[in-house]
Amino acid sequence: MGLINSSWFQPHFLLLTGIPGLESVQIWISIPLCVMYLTAILGNCTILLVIKTTSSLHEPQYIFLSMLAATDLGLSLSTLPTVLNVFLLNHREIEFHFCLTQMFFIHIFSCMESAILLAMAFDRFVAIRNPLHYTMVLTPARIIQMGLTAVVRSVMLMVPLPILLKRLPFCKDFILSHCYCYHPDVMKLACGPVRVNMIYGLSLVICSFGIDSVFIFISYILILKTVLGIASKSGQLKTLNTCVSHIFTVFIFYVPLIVLALIHRFGKFTSPVLHVTMANLFLFLTPVLNPLVYSLKARQIRSAVHKIFNGRRNLFK
Numbered sequence: 494m495g496l497i498n499s500s501w502f503q504p505h506f507l508l509l510t511g512i513p514g515l516e517s518v519q520i521w522i523s524i525p526l527c528v529m530y531l532t533a534i535l536g537n538c539t540i541l542l543v544i545k546t547t548s549s550l551h552e553p554q555y556i557f558l559s560m561l562a563a564t565d566l567g568l569s570l571s572t573l574p575t576v577l578n579v580f581l582l583n584h585r586e587i588e589f590h591f592c593l594t595q596m597f598f599i600h601i602f603s604c605m606e607s608a609i610l611l612a613m614a615f616d617r618f619v620a621i622r623n624p625l626h627y628t629m630v631l632t633p634a635r636i637i638q639m640g641l642t643a644v645v646r647s648v649m650l651m652v653p654l655p656i657l658l659k660r661l662p663f664c665k666d667f668i669l670s671h672c673y674c675y676h677p678d679v680m681k682l683a684c685g686p687v688r689v690n691m692i693y694g695l696s697l698v699i700c701s702f703g704i705d706s707v708f709i710f711i712s713y714i715l716i717l718k719t720v721l722g723i724a725s726k727s728g729q730l731k732t733l734n735t736c737v738s739h740i741f742t743v744f745i746f747y748v749p750l751i752v753l754a755l756i757h758r759f760g761k762f763t764s765p766v767l768h769v770t771m772a773n774l775f776l777f778l779t780p781v782l783n784p785l786v787y788s789l790k791a792r793q794i795r796s797a798v799h800k801i802f803n804g805r806r807n808l809f810k
Contacts, residue, residue, distance in 0.1 A: 506586045507682070508668045511579045512769050523580035529781050530577070533569045536784030537562040539798065547797040553631035554620070555794075557613045558787060560640055561742070564609055565780035568602040571595060572673045572776050579672040587674065593655040596674035600654060601647045603750070606779065607705040608643035610743055614712040617736050622719050650697050657693060661685040671772040677754075698754070706747060713740070738790040742783055749775040 511519050540562040544550045575595065578584040587595075619630050654676050664684035671678060680690050716736065723729045753771045788794055 504589050504663050504667045506588055507592050509575055509579050509585045509587055509672050510670055511672055519580045526580055529777050530573055533780035537566040540784050543797045553616050553636055556636050557616055560609045564602050564606045565783055569780045571598040576672045592674040596676055597651055597655050600651045604647035604701045605643050607702050611705040611708055612639045613739050614709040618712045618716055621716050621732055650701055657690050738786050741786055745778045745782055
């Protein structure tokens with residue numbers, strides 16, 4: 494362990510952390526984690542396949558859902574190697590540059606997910622507020638522009654993160670708090686001046702997650718105002734029901750994200766187990782639950798899934 498006690502330099506390896514105090518049963522914890530990864534990957538691939546092969550689902554609402562599924566898939570695949578290495582193989586070492594690469598993609602896909610949730614909120618706003626002009630506002634070209642904007646914004650905002658970390662010297666114990674690389678966690682290990690990193694990190698959060706969440710909130714205020722203008726109670730409930738899946742998705746994405754950010758800010762007052770729990774919730778909740786929620790709530794997706802799998806089953810008879 495001479496590497497850990499060395500003076501200032503850039504480390505070759507960092508050490509990931511599983512669940513403190515439960516190292517002896519991590520192999521058993523890997524079983525539900527594998528099930529969750531399998532659920533996330535199969536669920537999101539199914540959503541993408543169903544929307545691609547069903548012409549009736551080539552509408553703005555479902556195109557945005559396919560973008561969300563692709564982002565969730567990317568987020569799951571970004572973390573899968575290290576999470577399974579730690580829990581299944583008890584292999585905690587991660588090469589420094591691989592760590593920065595993983596961190597880069599985790600933050601890119603998180604930022605993209607936030608942007609897509611905002612686009613989906615706008616979709617619900619237009620569909621409820623001005624349904625007659627829905628397809629005129631959300632044209633295929635405009636949807637593509639929104640998707641590309643989400644990707645370009647995420648990449649441009651996240652590119653400086655590994656560059657700013659790479660310039661720093663490291664002299665502390667190279668032990669991360671999670672089973673994957675997360676920017677505030679890696680930054681804590683640096684011995685050099687991290688003021689620029691902290692300011693940029695805060696600016697990044699405000700310019701992406703902060704602005705997105707504010708506009709999502711405003712969208713739902715306007716949606717609620719429109720819904721309250723509907724005369725019948727049944728009409729109000731039917732309209733709000735079209736937003737339930739999206740509201741749930743926003744909730745399960747932003748709540749763990751906010752709690753995780755607060756934990757890293759005030760980490761010395763919290764339990765290490767809470768660190769790990771919220772970090773894993775942030776990673777697993779949305780990729781696992783989104784396909785399930787939308788499959789259960791959207792009748793068109795359920796029927797399309799049944800049609801595709803029944804058709805494939807008949808081919809093998």
